[in-house]
Amino acid sequence: MTSANSSSRSRYPAGSLAFPHRGLLGLAGLAPHEILFLLDEAEQWVELNRQPTKRVDHLRGLTIINAFYENSTRTLLSFEIAGKRLGADVVNMSVGQSSVKKGETLIDTAMTLNAMRADAIVIRHASSGAVRLIAEKVDCPVLNAGDGQHEHPTQGLLDALTIKRAKGEFVGLKVVICGDILHSRVARSNILALTALGADVRVCAPPALMPADIERMRVTPYHDFDAALKDADVVMMLRLQNERMTGQFIPSPREYRHLYGLSVDRLARAAGDAIVMHPGPMNRGVEIDSNVADLPGRSLITTQVEMGVAMRMACLEVLTRKARKLEGWQ
Numbered sequence: 624m625t626s627a628n629s630s631s632r633s634r635y636p637a638g639s640l641a642f643p644h645r646g647l648l649g650l651a652g653l654a655p656h657e658i659l660f661l662l663d664e665a666e667q668w669v670e671l672n673r674q675p676t677k678r679v680d681h682l683r684g685l686t687i688i689n690a691f692y693e694n695s696t697r698t699l700l701s702f703e704i705a706g707k708r709l710g711a712d713v714v715n716m717s718v719g720q721s722s723v724k725k726g727e728t729l730i731d732t733a734m735t736l737n738a739m740r741a742d743a744i745v746i747r748h749a750s751s752g753a754v755r756l757i758a759e760k761v762d763c764p765v766l767n768a769g770d771g772q773h774e775h776p777t778q779g780l781l782d783a784l785t786i787k788r789a790k791g792e793f794v795g796l797k798v799v800i801c802g803d804i805l806h807s808r809v810a811r812s813n814i815l816a817l818t819a820l821g822a823d824v825r826v827c828a829p830p831a832l833m834p835a836d837i838e839r840m841r842v843t844p845y846h847d848f849d850a851a852l853k854d855a856d857v858v859m860m861l862r863l864q865n866e867r868m869t870g871q872f873i874p875s876p877r878e879y880r881h882l883y884g885l886s887v888d889r890l891a892r893a894a895g896d897a898i899v900m901h902p903g904p905m906n907r908g909v910e911i912d913s914n915v916a917d918l919p920g921r922s923l924i925t926t927q928v929e930m931g932v933a934m935r936m937a938c939l940e941v942l943t944r945k946a947r948k949l950e951g952w953q
């Protein structure tokens with residue numbers, strides 16, 4: 624296994640910071656080489672996670688707090704596993720049993736976590752911008768685990784890592800992202816990562832679920848899924864984000880499936896070796912048929928989950944280097 628320090632030192636001049644950011648609030652504003660740096664860093668953790676013993680002590684003595692104000696299976700568990708595999712003490716704040724329920728504000732909660740001298744805080748929140756607000760109030764790195772409709776940066780990174788390992792490179796790769804683009808922080812972070820890395824990104828949604836100014840994100844919008852799928856190398860399906868919808872955005876789940884669901888027949892319009900992705904949670908039989916979600920060799924949905932642990936290990940390891948006085952930090 625390559626050590627975290629030697630791999631980054633070999634790629635960057637002595638004294639430079641390969642990832643000069645205090646936290647990870649989003650992928651907007653990251654340079655392509657910074658995204659590639661994080662993807663490269665994750666490779667060693669993919670290898671470690673495939674060993675019988677999956678633990679190192681890089682983060683020994685550090686405390687990581689996960690504060691999830693919204694439900695999560697994959698992101699919360701993978702951040703917890705990632706921190707523990709790196710040797711940190713990981714604490715999950717139980718928001719439902721916390722003083723948030725007694726009216727404590729987000730900022731007071733942040734200042735409380737800060738006073739406990741957390742070394743990294745991972746936050747999921749229903750409001751776009753809430754994570755940035757907390758990051759401004761605390762002394763340690765903050766990692767955005769999904770904030771409202773804004774960003775889900777580690778999801779964008781783990782998806783990019785999955786694509787890189789399956790397809791080798793990004794330049795010219797035809798990636799279709801289909802579903803509720805309007806409400807999806809996953810779509811936003813993926814668009815930012817994949818366009819930065821040179822992919823040809825097509826987004827597909829019913830008119831009501833497509834942001835009006837989406838072309839500004841350097842993607843091609845489609846309402847016709849069959850047309851979007853033509854020769855695609857990667858097909859990424861998103862669920863309808865019902866929890867963020869106010870009012871009726873689609874006529875019915877049945878009609879949505881007819882027009883925008885990924886079936887085996889529809890997948891045949893993509894390239895013969897196209898991969899299928901979904902960030903989860905899936906609604907089988909709505910945006911994706913079960914036999915596509917489970918298609919051997921083509922569906923990488925469980926690989927995405929595996930990459931999620933490695934990617935979050937990379938982010939935690941890189942962002943705590945300053946606290947550990949590594950990587951050129953003064």
Ligand code: CP
Nearest residue numbers: 695696697698902903
């Ligand atoms: N993809 C994702 O964010 O899943 P969870 O909501 O289960 O964390």
